[in-house]
Amino acid sequence: MGITRVDLNVSLDGYMTTTDQTPEDPFGADWERLTAAYTATRTFQLRLGHEGGTTGLDDAHIKAESHGIGAEILGAGMFGFHAHPEDSDWQGWWGPNPPFGVPVFVLTHRERESLAMEGGTTYHFLSASPQETLARAQEAAGELDVRIGGGARVVKNFLRAGLVDRLHVAIVPILLGRGESIWQDLRGFEEGREMRSEVAESGVVHVVFEPRSS
Amino acid sequence: MGITRVDLNVSLDGYMTTTDQTPEDPFGADWERLTAAYTATRTFQLRLGHEGGTTGLDDAHIKAESHGIGAEILGAGMFGFHAHPEDSDWQGWWGPNPPFGVPVFVLTHRERESLAMEGGTTYHFLSASPQETLARAQEAAGELDVRIGGGARVVKNFLRAGLVDRLHVAIVPILLGRGESIWQDLRGFEEGREMRSEVAESGVVHVVFEPRSS
Numbered sequence: 033m034g035i036t037r038v039d040l041n042v043s044l045d046g047y048m049t050t051t052d053q054t055p056e057d058p059f060g061a062d063w064e065r066l067t068a069a070y071t072a073t074r075t076f077q078l079r080l081g082h083e084g085g086t087t088g089l090d091d092a093h094i095k096a097e098s099h100g101i102g103a104e105i106l107g108a109g110m111f112g113f114h115a116h117p118e119d120s121d122w123q124g125w126w127g128p129n130p131p132f133g134v135p136v137f138v139l140t141h142r143e144r145e146s147l148a149m150e151g152g153t154t155y156h157f158l159s160a161s162p163q164e165t166l167a168r169a170q171e172a173a174g175e176l177d178v179r180i181g182g183g184a185r186v187v188k189n190f191l192r193a194g195l196v197d198r199l200h201v202a203i204v205p206i207l208l209g210r211g212e213s214i215w216q217d218l219r220g221f222e223e224g225r226e227m228r229s230e231v232a233e234s235g236v237v238h239v240v241f242e243p244r245s246s
Numbered sequence: 247m248g249i250t251r252v253d254l255n256v257s258l259d260g261y262m263t264t265t266d267q268t269p270e271d272p273f274g275a276d277w278e279r280l281t282a283a284y285t286a287t288r289t290f291q292l293r294l295g296h297e298g299g300t301t302g303l304d305d306a307h308i309k310a311e312s313h314g315i316g317a318e319i320l321g322a323g324m325f326g327f328h329a330h331p332e333d334s335d336w337q338g339w340w341g342p343n344p345p346f347g348v349p350v351f352v353l354t355h356r357e358r359e360s361l362a363m364e365g366g367t368t369y370h371f372l373s374a375s376p377q378e379t380l381a382r383a384q385e386a387a388g389e390l391d392v393r394i395g396g397g398a399r400v401v402k403n404f405l406r407a408g409l410v411d412r413l414h415v416a417i418v419p420i421l422l423g424r425g426e427s428i429w430q431d432l433r434g435f436e437e438g439r440e441m442r443s444e445v446a447e448s449g450v451v452h453v454v455f456e457p458r459s460s
Binding site: 044045046203205206207208209210215216217218219220221222227228229230231235237239241 | 258259260417419420421422423424429430431432433434435436441442443444445449451453455
Protein backbone atom coordinates (compact mmCIF):
# COMPACT_ATOMS: atom_id res chain seq x y z
CA MET A 33 0.00 0.00 0.00
CA GLY A 34 1.19 3.53 -0.68
CA ILE A 35 1.07 6.55 1.59
CA THR A 36 -1.28 9.54 1.88
CA ARG A 37 0.07 12.84 0.59
CA VAL A 38 -0.80 16.52 0.72
CA ASP A 39 0.80 19.40 -1.22
CA LEU A 40 -0.11 22.97 -0.38
CA ASN A 41 0.82 26.55 -1.11
CA VAL A 42 0.68 28.51 2.15
CA SER A 43 1.62 32.03 3.10
CA LEU A 44 4.40 32.59 5.64
CA ASP A 45 1.72 33.16 8.26
CA GLY A 46 0.17 29.78 7.46
CA TYR A 47 -2.88 30.64 5.37
CA MET A 48 -3.88 28.31 2.57
CA THR A 49 -6.99 30.23 1.51
CA THR A 50 -7.42 33.85 0.57
CA THR A 51 -10.23 36.24 1.38
CA ASP A 52 -10.26 38.92 -1.29
CA GLN A 53 -12.41 37.21 -3.93
CA THR A 54 -15.07 39.29 -5.65
CA PRO A 55 -17.59 38.35 -8.36
CA GLU A 56 -15.41 40.29 -10.80
CA ASP A 57 -12.20 38.63 -9.59
CA PRO A 58 -13.27 35.13 -8.44
CA PHE A 59 -9.75 34.03 -7.48
CA GLY A 60 -8.59 37.36 -6.10
CA ALA A 61 -5.25 39.15 -6.12
CA ASP A 62 -4.00 37.30 -3.04
CA TRP A 63 -4.60 33.91 -4.65
CA GLU A 64 -2.54 35.00 -7.62
CA ARG A 65 0.31 36.00 -5.30
CA LEU A 66 0.01 32.78 -3.31
CA THR A 67 0.21 30.63 -6.45
CA ALA A 68 2.46 32.81 -8.64
CA ALA A 69 5.57 30.63 -8.34
CA TYR A 70 3.44 27.50 -8.81
CA THR A 71 1.66 28.67 -11.95
CA ALA A 72 4.90 30.06 -13.39
CA THR A 73 6.41 26.56 -13.63
CA ARG A 74 6.89 24.76 -16.86
CA THR A 75 4.80 21.81 -15.64
CA PHE A 76 1.82 24.02 -14.87
CA GLN A 77 2.19 26.01 -18.09
CA LEU A 78 2.23 22.76 -20.07
CA ARG A 79 -1.10 21.78 -18.50
CA LEU A 80 -2.53 24.99 -19.92
CA GLY A 81 -1.05 24.10 -23.28
CA HIS A 82 1.54 26.87 -23.03
CA GLU A 83 5.26 26.70 -23.67
CA GLY A 84 7.97 28.07 -21.41
CA GLY A 85 7.85 28.36 -17.63
CA THR A 86 10.36 27.96 -14.81
CA THR A 87 12.35 24.74 -14.53
CA GLY A 88 13.90 25.02 -11.07
CA LEU A 89 12.91 23.70 -7.66
CA ASP A 90 9.31 24.89 -7.83
CA ASP A 91 8.89 22.90 -11.03
CA ALA A 92 10.57 19.82 -9.55
CA HIS A 93 8.12 19.87 -6.66
CA ILE A 94 5.08 20.15 -8.92
CA LYS A 95 6.29 17.26 -10.99
CA ALA A 96 6.73 15.18 -7.85
CA GLU A 97 3.19 16.01 -6.72
CA SER A 98 1.54 13.88 -9.37
CA HIS A 99 4.18 11.15 -9.48
CA GLY A 100 3.07 7.83 -7.99
CA ILE A 101 -0.51 8.91 -7.26
CA GLY A 102 -3.14 6.18 -7.67
CA ALA A 103 -6.22 8.01 -6.38
CA GLU A 104 -7.19 11.53 -5.36
CA ILE A 105 -9.64 12.89 -2.78
CA LEU A 106 -11.37 16.23 -3.35
CA GLY A 107 -13.95 18.28 -1.50
CA ALA A 108 -17.20 19.30 -3.16
CA GLY A 109 -15.93 22.83 -3.66
CA MET A 110 -12.91 21.64 -5.63
CA PHE A 111 -15.29 19.84 -7.98
CA GLY A 112 -17.32 23.02 -8.41
CA PHE A 113 -20.59 21.84 -6.88
CA HIS A 114 -20.98 25.02 -4.84
CA ALA A 115 -20.54 27.22 -7.88
CA HIS A 116 -23.08 25.22 -9.91
CA PRO A 117 -25.77 24.16 -7.45
CA GLU A 118 -28.58 23.94 -10.05
CA ASP A 119 -26.76 21.96 -12.72
CA SER A 120 -27.49 18.28 -12.08
CA ASP A 121 -25.28 17.29 -15.03
CA TRP A 122 -22.27 19.29 -13.82
CA GLN A 123 -19.11 17.37 -14.66
CA GLY A 124 -16.62 19.43 -12.67
CA TRP A 125 -14.64 22.41 -13.83
CA TRP A 126 -11.65 20.33 -14.83
CA GLY A 127 -12.98 19.81 -18.36
CA PRO A 128 -13.62 16.61 -20.35
CA ASN A 129 -10.02 15.43 -19.89
CA PRO A 130 -9.19 16.25 -16.24
CA PRO A 131 -5.57 16.42 -15.11
CA PHE A 132 -5.92 13.62 -12.54
CA GLY A 133 -5.85 10.50 -14.74
CA VAL A 134 -6.83 8.36 -11.73
CA PRO A 135 -9.97 7.62 -9.69
CA VAL A 136 -11.06 10.80 -7.89
CA PHE A 137 -13.24 10.59 -4.77
CA VAL A 138 -15.39 13.70 -4.40
CA LEU A 139 -16.83 14.33 -0.95
CA THR A 140 -20.44 15.48 -1.31
CA HIS A 141 -23.85 14.82 0.15
CA ARG A 142 -25.29 14.67 -3.38
CA GLU A 143 -25.98 11.20 -4.68
CA ARG A 144 -24.44 10.87 -8.09
CA GLU A 145 -23.44 8.00 -10.33
CA SER A 146 -19.73 7.61 -10.93
CA LEU A 147 -18.55 9.58 -13.93
CA ALA A 148 -15.87 8.28 -16.29
CA MET A 149 -13.98 11.03 -18.09
CA GLU A 150 -11.28 10.97 -20.73
CA GLY A 151 -7.69 10.21 -19.80
CA GLY A 152 -8.28 7.79 -16.95
CA THR A 153 -10.11 10.07 -14.50
CA THR A 154 -13.26 8.58 -12.95
CA TYR A 155 -15.17 10.67 -10.44
CA HIS A 156 -16.79 8.82 -7.56
CA PHE A 157 -19.14 10.72 -5.25
CA LEU A 158 -19.49 9.84 -1.63
CA SER A 159 -20.37 11.18 1.80
CA ALA A 160 -18.18 9.42 4.34
CA SER A 161 -15.74 9.99 7.18
CA PRO A 162 -12.10 10.73 6.33
CA GLN A 163 -11.21 7.17 7.42
CA GLU A 164 -13.85 5.57 5.19
CA THR A 165 -13.03 7.82 2.27
CA LEU A 166 -9.34 7.05 2.58
CA ALA A 167 -10.05 3.28 2.70
CA ARG A 168 -12.00 3.53 -0.56
CA ALA A 169 -9.28 5.61 -2.19
CA GLN A 170 -6.53 3.25 -1.00
CA GLU A 171 -8.39 0.31 -2.48
CA ALA A 172 -8.55 2.12 -5.82
CA ALA A 173 -4.90 3.22 -5.62
CA GLY A 174 -3.50 -0.27 -5.08
CA GLU A 175 0.22 0.00 -4.49
CA LEU A 176 0.26 3.71 -5.29
CA ASP A 177 -0.24 6.75 -3.08
CA VAL A 178 -3.42 8.68 -2.30
CA ARG A 179 -3.36 12.43 -2.60
CA ILE A 180 -5.68 14.75 -0.69
CA GLY A 181 -6.12 17.47 -3.29
CA GLY A 182 -8.16 19.98 -1.27
CA GLY A 183 -9.88 22.23 -0.53
CA ALA A 184 -8.56 23.65 2.68
CA ARG A 185 -11.18 22.22 5.00
CA VAL A 186 -10.85 18.72 3.55
CA VAL A 187 -7.08 18.86 3.99
CA LYS A 188 -7.49 20.02 7.59
CA ASN A 189 -9.90 17.21 8.36
CA PHE A 190 -7.48 14.59 7.10
CA LEU A 191 -4.48 16.20 8.82
CA ARG A 192 -6.28 16.43 12.14
CA ALA A 193 -7.50 12.85 11.83
CA GLY A 194 -3.84 11.82 11.61
CA LEU A 195 -4.32 10.36 8.13
CA VAL A 196 -1.65 12.28 6.23
CA ASP A 197 1.76 10.63 5.96
CA ARG A 198 3.62 13.09 3.74
CA LEU A 199 3.05 16.83 3.88
CA HIS A 200 4.66 19.23 1.42
CA VAL A 201 4.12 22.93 2.04
CA ALA A 202 5.38 25.54 -0.38
CA ILE A 203 5.73 28.53 1.93
CA VAL A 204 5.29 31.74 -0.01
CA PRO A 205 6.99 34.71 1.66
CA ILE A 206 3.93 36.93 1.91
CA LEU A 207 1.76 37.67 4.94
CA LEU A 208 -1.97 37.38 4.31
CA GLY A 209 -3.15 37.97 7.87
CA ARG A 210 -6.43 36.06 7.43
CA GLY A 211 -7.94 32.97 5.87
CA GLU A 212 -7.91 29.27 6.69
CA SER A 213 -4.74 28.39 8.60
CA ILE A 214 -3.09 25.04 8.04
CA TRP A 215 -1.17 25.04 11.30
CA GLN A 216 -3.88 24.79 13.93
CA ASP A 217 -3.74 21.77 16.21
CA LEU A 218 -0.84 20.01 14.51
CA ARG A 219 1.44 19.91 17.55
CA GLY A 220 4.01 17.14 17.20
CA PHE A 221 3.28 16.43 13.52
CA GLU A 222 7.04 16.22 12.94
CA GLU A 223 7.43 13.25 15.29
CA GLY A 224 8.39 10.07 13.44
CA ARG A 225 8.87 12.01 10.23
CA GLU A 226 11.90 13.23 8.36
CA MET A 227 11.94 16.88 7.40
CA ARG A 228 13.76 18.59 4.61
CA SER A 229 13.53 22.15 3.41
CA GLU A 230 14.83 23.94 0.35
CA VAL A 231 14.58 27.47 -0.96
CA ALA A 232 13.53 27.84 -4.58
CA GLU A 233 14.78 30.55 -6.93
CA SER A 234 11.38 32.25 -6.51
CA GLY A 235 11.95 32.68 -2.76
CA VAL A 236 9.39 29.99 -1.97
CA VAL A 237 10.51 27.66 0.84
CA HIS A 238 9.59 24.04 0.24
CA VAL A 239 9.21 22.05 3.44
CA VAL A 240 8.52 18.32 3.26
CA PHE A 241 7.67 16.02 6.16
CA GLU A 242 7.62 12.37 5.24
CA PRO A 243 7.66 9.01 6.97
CA ARG A 244 11.11 8.00 8.09
CA SER A 245 12.55 5.47 5.72
CA SER A 246 13.34 2.48 7.88
CA MET B 247 19.81 57.08 11.99
CA GLY B 248 19.81 53.29 11.94
CA ILE B 249 16.89 50.94 11.60
CA THR B 250 14.85 48.91 14.08
CA ARG B 251 15.50 45.18 14.11
CA VAL B 252 13.97 42.02 15.50
CA ASP B 253 15.43 38.48 15.52
CA LEU B 254 13.28 35.57 16.61
CA ASN B 255 13.22 31.81 16.80
CA VAL B 256 9.73 30.63 15.82
CA SER B 257 8.21 27.22 15.23
CA LEU B 258 6.91 26.35 11.77
CA ASP B 259 3.41 27.11 13.03
CA GLY B 260 4.52 30.58 14.11
CA TYR B 261 4.91 30.29 17.87
CA MET B 262 7.66 32.25 19.58
CA THR B 263 6.81 31.18 23.11
CA THR B 264 6.38 27.74 24.61
CA THR B 265 3.87 26.50 27.14
CA ASP B 266 5.39 23.51 28.87
CA GLN B 267 7.37 25.27 31.59
CA THR B 268 7.22 23.78 35.10
CA PRO B 269 8.88 24.89 38.36
CA GLU B 270 11.30 21.96 37.92
CA ASP B 271 11.96 22.80 34.25
CA PRO B 272 11.59 26.61 34.05
CA PHE B 273 12.45 26.76 30.33
CA GLY B 274 10.69 23.58 29.29
CA ALA B 275 11.48 20.89 26.73
CA ASP B 276 9.82 22.84 23.89
CA TRP B 277 12.01 25.87 24.51
CA GLU B 278 15.08 23.69 24.26
CA ARG B 279 13.86 22.32 20.93
CA LEU B 280 12.97 25.80 19.69
CA THR B 281 16.41 27.17 20.51
CA ALA B 282 18.53 24.04 19.95
CA ALA B 283 20.13 25.22 16.69
CA TYR B 284 20.64 28.70 18.17
CA THR B 285 22.34 27.55 21.36
CA ALA B 286 24.46 25.02 19.44
CA THR B 287 26.29 27.78 17.58
CA ARG B 288 29.85 28.73 18.29
CA THR B 289 28.83 32.34 18.99
CA PHE B 290 26.35 31.31 21.67
CA GLN B 291 28.70 28.74 23.18
CA LEU B 292 31.43 31.40 23.42
CA ARG B 293 29.05 33.61 25.43
CA LEU B 294 28.79 30.78 27.93
CA GLY B 295 32.55 30.51 28.00
CA HIS B 296 32.51 27.20 26.15
CA GLU B 297 34.55 26.13 23.16
CA GLY B 298 33.23 24.48 20.03
CA GLY B 299 29.79 24.95 18.49
CA THR B 300 28.44 25.09 14.95
CA THR B 301 29.92 27.55 12.48
CA GLY B 302 27.40 27.46 9.61
CA LEU B 303 24.45 29.65 8.68
CA ASP B 304 22.85 29.57 12.13
CA ASP B 305 26.06 30.96 13.56
CA ALA B 306 26.36 33.61 10.85
CA HIS B 307 22.85 34.85 11.67
CA ILE B 308 23.56 35.06 15.40
CA LYS B 309 26.71 37.02 14.74
CA ALA B 310 24.74 39.43 12.54
CA GLU B 311 22.15 39.91 15.27
CA SER B 312 24.46 41.90 17.52
CA HIS B 313 26.40 43.64 14.75
CA GLY B 314 25.64 47.35 14.41
CA ILE B 315 23.30 47.55 17.41
CA GLY B 316 23.43 50.85 19.36
CA ALA B 317 20.59 50.25 21.82
CA GLU B 318 18.29 47.46 22.88
CA ILE B 319 14.67 47.41 24.11
CA LEU B 320 13.51 44.69 26.52
CA GLY B 321 10.28 43.90 28.32
CA ALA B 322 10.18 43.61 32.10
CA GLY B 323 10.06 39.82 31.88
CA MET B 324 13.30 39.69 29.91
CA PHE B 325 14.97 41.65 32.72
CA GLY B 326 13.61 39.20 35.27
CA PHE B 327 11.37 41.58 37.23
CA HIS B 328 8.48 39.11 37.24
CA ALA B 329 10.63 36.35 38.66
CA HIS B 330 12.04 38.59 41.41
CA PRO B 331 9.17 40.87 42.46
CA GLU B 332 10.41 41.44 46.02
CA ASP B 333 14.05 42.25 45.25
CA SER B 334 14.31 46.02 44.93
CA ASP B 335 18.01 45.74 44.12
CA TRP B 336 17.53 43.18 41.36
CA GLN B 337 20.04 43.88 38.60
CA GLY B 338 18.68 41.56 35.93
CA TRP B 339 19.56 37.96 35.29
CA TRP B 340 22.21 38.83 32.74
CA GLY B 341 24.92 39.07 35.38
CA PRO B 342 27.36 41.88 36.22
CA ASN B 343 28.71 41.98 32.64
CA PRO B 344 25.59 41.65 30.44
CA PRO B 345 25.97 40.60 26.79
CA PHE B 346 24.41 43.80 25.40
CA GLY B 347 27.28 46.29 25.75
CA VAL B 348 24.91 49.15 24.84
CA PRO B 349 22.13 51.14 26.52
CA VAL B 350 19.19 48.85 27.24
CA PHE B 351 15.70 50.27 27.72
CA VAL B 352 13.62 48.08 30.01
CA LEU B 353 9.86 48.56 29.84
CA THR B 354 8.44 48.52 33.35
CA HIS B 355 6.05 50.43 35.56
CA ARG B 356 8.61 50.36 38.37
CA GLU B 357 10.53 53.55 38.91
CA ARG B 358 14.20 52.76 39.03
CA GLU B 359 17.38 54.73 38.63
CA SER B 360 19.45 53.86 35.57
CA LEU B 361 21.95 51.13 36.29
CA ALA B 362 25.43 51.10 34.74
CA MET B 363 26.91 47.62 34.45
CA GLU B 364 30.28 46.38 33.27
CA GLY B 365 31.06 46.18 29.58
CA GLY B 366 29.07 49.14 28.34
CA THR B 367 25.55 48.03 29.27
CA THR B 368 23.44 50.64 31.03
CA TYR B 369 19.88 49.74 31.96
CA HIS B 370 17.28 52.48 31.73
CA PHE B 371 13.80 51.84 33.11
CA LEU B 372 10.74 53.44 31.60
CA SER B 373 7.04 53.09 31.08
CA ALA B 374 6.19 54.53 27.69
CA SER B 375 4.49 53.81 24.37
CA PRO B 376 6.42 51.86 21.73
CA GLN B 377 6.87 55.13 19.81
CA GLU B 378 8.27 57.01 22.79
CA THR B 379 10.46 54.12 23.83
CA LEU B 380 11.87 53.80 20.33
CA ALA B 381 12.59 57.54 20.18
CA ARG B 382 14.61 57.28 23.41
CA ALA B 383 16.47 54.22 22.14
CA GLN B 384 17.20 55.84 18.77
CA GLU B 385 18.64 58.87 20.51
CA ALA B 386 20.95 56.59 22.49
CA ALA B 387 21.87 54.50 19.43
CA GLY B 388 22.95 57.46 17.31
CA GLU B 389 23.81 56.18 13.85
CA LEU B 390 23.44 52.56 14.87
CA ASP B 391 20.39 50.26 14.89
CA VAL B 392 17.91 49.58 17.67
CA ARG B 393 17.08 45.99 18.47
CA ILE B 394 13.83 44.88 20.07
CA GLY B 395 15.13 41.97 22.13
CA GLY B 396 11.81 40.63 23.46
CA GLY B 397 9.86 39.14 25.06
CA ALA B 398 7.13 38.04 22.73
CA ARG B 399 4.52 40.59 23.71
CA VAL B 400 6.94 43.50 23.42
CA VAL B 401 7.99 42.32 19.96
CA LYS B 402 4.34 42.01 18.90
CA ASN B 403 3.56 45.52 20.13
CA PHE B 404 6.39 47.01 18.09
CA LEU B 405 5.57 44.93 15.00
CA ARG B 406 1.89 45.88 15.12
CA ALA B 407 2.76 49.53 15.64
CA GLY B 408 4.69 49.36 12.35
CA LEU B 409 7.96 50.23 14.07
CA VAL B 410 10.09 47.27 12.95
CA ASP B 411 12.16 47.75 9.80
CA ARG B 412 14.07 44.47 9.64
CA LEU B 413 12.60 41.16 10.77
CA HIS B 414 14.66 37.98 10.93
CA VAL B 415 12.81 34.80 11.82
CA ALA B 416 14.63 31.54 12.29
CA ILE B 417 11.87 29.05 11.51
CA VAL B 418 12.44 25.82 13.39
CA PRO B 419 10.76 22.84 11.71
CA ILE B 420 8.69 21.72 14.68
CA LEU B 421 4.99 22.25 15.34
CA LEU B 422 4.18 23.53 18.82
CA GLY B 423 0.44 23.97 18.37
CA ARG B 424 0.12 26.66 21.05
CA GLY B 425 1.82 29.71 22.48
CA GLU B 426 2.23 33.32 21.41
CA SER B 427 2.05 33.56 17.62
CA ILE B 428 4.16 36.11 15.81
CA TRP B 429 2.07 36.14 12.66
CA GLN B 430 -1.19 37.67 13.79
CA ASP B 431 -2.24 40.88 12.07
CA LEU B 432 0.89 41.36 9.98
CA ARG B 433 -0.85 41.32 6.61
CA GLY B 434 1.27 43.09 3.99
CA PHE B 435 4.41 43.27 6.15
CA GLU B 436 6.44 42.23 3.09
CA GLU B 437 5.44 45.35 1.14
CA GLY B 438 8.35 47.69 0.53
CA ARG B 439 10.78 45.13 1.93
CA GLU B 440 13.20 42.73 0.36
CA MET B 441 12.96 39.13 1.44
CA ARG B 442 15.60 36.46 1.44
CA SER B 443 15.48 32.97 2.84
CA GLU B 444 18.13 30.34 3.43
CA VAL B 445 18.13 26.85 4.91
CA ALA B 446 20.78 26.15 7.52
CA GLU B 447 22.50 22.81 8.01
CA SER B 448 20.32 22.31 11.10
CA GLY B 449 17.14 22.44 8.98
CA VAL B 450 16.25 25.87 10.36
CA VAL B 451 14.92 28.23 7.67
CA HIS B 452 16.16 31.79 8.06
CA VAL B 453 13.81 34.37 6.57
CA VAL B 454 14.82 38.03 6.56
CA PHE B 455 12.65 40.98 5.57
CA GLU B 456 14.53 44.23 5.33
CA PRO B 457 14.05 47.68 3.90
CA ARG B 458 14.70 47.78 0.17
CA SER B 459 18.11 49.26 -0.50
CA SER B 460 17.41 52.21 -2.76
